[in-house]
Amino acid sequence: MSSATATKRPGGTRTPRTVRPARPRGPDFGAWFLVLPALLPILVLSVGPLLYGIALAFTDAQSGRTQSTRWVGTLNFQDLLHDTLFWDSFRIGLVWAVGVTVPQFLLALGLALLLNQKLRFRWLARALAIVPWAMPEVVVGIMWRLVYNPDAGILNETLRDLGLGQGHDWLSGLATALPAVIVVGVWAGMPQTTVALLAGLQNTPRELHEAAALDGAGAWRRFRTVTWPALRPVALAITALNLIWNFNSFALVYVLTNGGPGGRTRLPMLFAYEEAFRYGQFGYAAAMGCVMVAAVSVLIALSLVRRLKGDQDR
């Protein structure tokens, strides 16, 4: 962004006469010609379905009989209000989103701070940090099932070696399933967060650090007064995005537990998927989608308000 405004400005302040000859005369058909190829599929396959999906939430559409679909008003939403299973999954979705996002952020921040130092083997950590990012989510899920496997998994074997119990079926235990999938979520999403924070760190001016150090500021004080203020916009943006992505996640938990045991890891997306494509309740599932969008919109609104406030303070 900053480079863009920097490069734009000279053109704007120059006397118009030197630039203008190249501008096309008449209405700007060129721009529309360039925009249309993308705009068309976006409207037809993205914005269209979104509106269609919202409309479906007010119908009794089912997979078997889409012909005789009727408008039912807010009936789906009224049913949803009383659907304790849905609210359970909504709550699990919130616990999962926060439970993944917060440790992920703290760990990624630590790793980014380390990778920003001149350490040997830093390249190895940078290379490794990319691995979870490159893996298909399905493979991440499969991989961690191998780790968590009660008999043949490395986790229980390590615990046995350390004399800590005879092993546990982590993904099937009512109490351990959600924490176990949260660990996987943290692992899987760390790279993006680390890369974003690392870039933020590299934008903080080194001279400020040195000046603060010369003034006798300790590591924590330097972090609080120099590093964090520079990092804050990136940190807030990536945290808001992570919360949204995690709340809407599907593949990882589908492979790890498929929502079990007893619905303890049934994220809202898993619930809506089953409702739509196992039971064929398209209208009802669409209503769930609407509620999820509403929840996420609140989050976006909150972060926007914070940003606007921040701008005013400056």
Place this chain on the structure above:
Amino acid sequence: MSALRTSRPARIGQYLALLAYLVFLAFPFLWLISTAFKPAPELASLHPTWIPEEPTLANFRQAFDEQPLLRAAGNSLVAALAAALIAVVVATPLAYVTARHRGRLATAATGWVVISQAFPFVLVIIPLFLILKNLHLINSVPGLVMVYVVWSLPFALWMLMGYVKAVPAELEEAAAVDGAGRLRTLVSVTAPLLVPGIVATALFAFVTAWNEFFFALVLLKTPEKQTLPVVLTHFLGAEGVADLGPLAAAAFLATLPSLVVFAVLQRRIAGGMLAGAVK
């Protein structure tokens, strides 16, 4: 410089922390590889070891016997290549216009990018399912490609806008002053400078499509049409009881293409993502 020299105990602490991170990041992946090369008796052992005592390729053979992995990889390749190519061809002009002109269109485009990140896909997949069904494109790779193109457009747009902004507008103005027309400027000045960015974006779109699971799960019904991630879940079986060796072998193979792309493009992907994302 000297003011920032770290004390010796702090250094040791840093290396210990780095080691802990390396272990956390690496151990599941190493375990996957170890499991993939273990013979059946070792997998059944109650005391699994890190390094296979008698490494074998039998799991890979068995994986190919049990599931149509080659055809699934072929489907994934076709879907991901087509989606990446179309997405880039379609997104580049839009990215150019939105990056160069600030106006209502640019605001709308960035707004759409942000909003599209927040969609729970279930709200979009039901209508898409119905639309594709009416077009008889359910259970077909072209139908999936259409969905992938739209799904990867926001991110492609985001990355490409960053790359366009990195091309100095002065270069285009200079060409214009020299009498080059608008199209000529685009083709002979801007486009060549954008090529590396376009390639990086295409590869990123390729990897996201190669890894994608949800849309493929919903839209592809028969094993002949399914992509690799969907076929992988068949190894898990109905009750979640899995043949660990072939499962690990197939999962390991499915990761290789994305790993190669990421290894080659590590810097560019991070840079491109940040060019857009960090505003």
